[in-house]
Amino acid sequence: MKQIYNQSNALKNYQEKCETYPNLTDEETRRLAEEAQHGNKDAYDKLFLSYAKYVFNILSYFYNIEHQRQELEDLVQEGMLGLMTAINKYRTTDEAKFC
Numbered sequence: 001m002k003q004i005y006n007q008s009n010a011l012k013n014y015q016e017k018c019e020t021y022p023n024l025t026d027e028e029t030r031r032l033a034e035e036a037q038h039g040n041k042d043a044y045d046k047l048f049l050s051y052a053k054y055v056f057n058i059l060s061y062f063y064n065i066e067h068q069r070q071e072l073e074d075l076v077q078e079g080m081l082g083l084m085t086a087i088n089k090y091r092t093t094d095e096a097k098f099c
Contacts, residue, residue, distance in 0.1 A: 019053050030098075032047040033092050034092045036087055044087065055079035055080060055083055062075075
């Protein structure tokens with residue numbers, strides 16, 4: 001995965017942490033999403049961190065290194081907020097995949 005941080009050690013460390021989380025199967029994702037939506041913080045954290053690496057991956061295609069660091073942090077924040085919304089609104093009874 002392309003590393004999109006420039007001089008932000010916080011983003012670098014967070015991206016590297018997210019990359020260590022394993023990919024989840026569809027079944028694991030549905031189970032964790034259901035548990036997270038019912039208040040299980042551990043399930044929420046595992047699901048969030050497992051999919052956060054995709055936020056960085058998507059941003060790496062759209063982020064131009066000429067942007068300022070603050071803009072990158074804003075983009076990461078928006079992506080993470082979108083991920084949080086997706087976890088909260090995902091309908092586990094549907095056949096649709098999470099990502």
